[in-house]
Amino acid sequence: MRMMIVILNDQDAESVLRALIEQEFRATRIASTGAFLRRGNTTLLIGLEEDKVDGVVEIIREHSAEPEEPGQRRATVFVLPVASYEQI
Template sequence: MKLVITIVQDEDTNKLIQKLNENKFMATKLASTGGFLKTGNTTVFVGVEEEKVQDVIDIIKSVCKTTKQMSLLNQPIASMTEGYISYPIEVTVGGATLFVIDVEQYLKI
C-alpha cells in the first residue's frame, strides 16, 4: 500500500476531491500554507494500492494546472537597518507537489 500526499492550491481542492471520489478513491484534506507565497494550500492524503498509484497521479495531473502570476518580493535594503523594498516578480503557481510513500501498516478501527 502507498500513501500519496499532494499539496494543491485551494482553488483546485474541491474539483480534485470530486474527481478522486468519482473514481472510487477516498481522500482526506488538511488546510496548509505555502512558505514562499504565504497563500492557502490544501494537503490531500490518498491511501491506495500500489497498482493504482498511477491512476491517482493521472487524476491529479488532469485537475491541477500551473499558471504564472505576479507577486511582490520583499528585498532588504542593505543601507538601512530596518526596511524592505518590494518589487514584482513573475512566479509559477498551481500544479501539485506529490509525495508517494510506503505504508508500513494500515488499520481502520
C-alpha cells in the same frame, strides 16, 4: 499500501477531490500554507494500493488548472510506503 501526500492550490483541490471521490478513492483534506509566500493551499492525504498510484497522478494532472506563470507548478506529490494499515 501507499500514502500519497498531495499539495495543491485550493481551487484545484475542489475538482481533484470530486474526481477522486468519483473513482472511489478516499482522501483527507488539510488546510495548509506555503512557507515561502504564505499563500493558503490544500494538502490531501490519500491511502491507496500501489497499482493505483499512477491513476491518481493522472487525475491530478487532468483536474488541475494551467499555472499562471510558466515556472509555477500545479501540485507536489509525495508517495510514501506504508508499513501497515488498519481500517477500523
